[in-house]
Amino acid sequence: MRVSLFVTCLADTLYPDVGRATVTVLERLGCEVDFPAAQTCCGQMHMNTGYARPAGDMVRSYADTFADADAVVVPSGSCTGMLREHGSNVAPGVHLPPTYELSEFLIDVLGVTDVGASFPHSVTYHPTCHSLRLLGVGDRPYQLLSKVTGIDLRELPEAEQCCGFGGTFALKNADTSSAMGSDKIDNVIRTGAEIVCTSDSSCMMHLGGFASRRKLPVKSMHLAEILAAQE
Incomplete structure (x- = not known):
């Protein structure tokens, strides 16, 4: 299955290993992972501070960047929630690609609970x-x-x-x-x-x-x- 990764701002700037780990898990399960370089922010910070128009611009940018994606996987419930639950409020009429938080995608789409991990801690x-x-x-x-x-x-x-x-x-x-x-x-x-x-x-x-x-x-x-x- 071909999926796209929306890595999120914090993972991109502070925790790149989170993005790498997400790709590792998805590829281990047979997914082909695409990373559109044009991706930016989901707009949540802007919406939370009252900047609805810039937030809407970012949601539209997300929709355009991932327009051809069969599914987008996001290692963040926060950013996924912003896009799915608030995106239409700040960007009326926008059509989002299928967007999933990581655990949702693994269980609901791939039907997997055992991803082959080992972590003795x-x-x-x-x-x-x-x-x-x-x-x-x-x-x-x-x-x-x-x-x-x-x-x-x-x-x-x-x-x-x-x-x-x-x-x-x-x-x-x-x-x-x-x-x-x-x-x-x-x-x-x-x-x-x-x-x-x-x-x-x-x-x-x-x-x-x-x-x-x-x-x-x-x-x-x-x-x-x-x-x-x-x-």
Whole structure:
């Protein structure tokens, strides 16, 4: 199957290994992956801060760039949610290609839960707000992680509570964001896991930052990175 990768801004600029890992997983499962170089931002930051017209321009650019794609895979529930759920609000009449968050595509389109990964480490999973509340991905990431060979998957207390990043929320409400992030990382530490896994680079950055500043023995990783691993 031929698919296109929409890598997202944070993966492109800060976490390129997330994009590489996504390609690794898709190619391992027999997909031919295309990466249109003209892709830019989904427009979420602009929409969140009231710049509807630039956000609409970016949604239209996305639609044009991926117009010929059979399916677009996005390693981000946040960006997928922006495009699918808000794209028509800021870009009325735009026709989007079939666009899927990574775990949706693997399970719903390819029909796969075991992607051939091996990761012998203790992991706890933080479900991201947009993937849960906007896309309704449910337990798809857990299904994928549970099939990883050697993984010690640990339940995260109060898992569905927001980590506090929330895009521009972290800038506009820094104190509240920090308090939420601190609570979340405290719950991560209670699990005793080596890794906190999430499916959005923004949450990964937020939680990884808290762990680093507090010198905690936990590392943040993207779902795609664990699914790509063969240790």
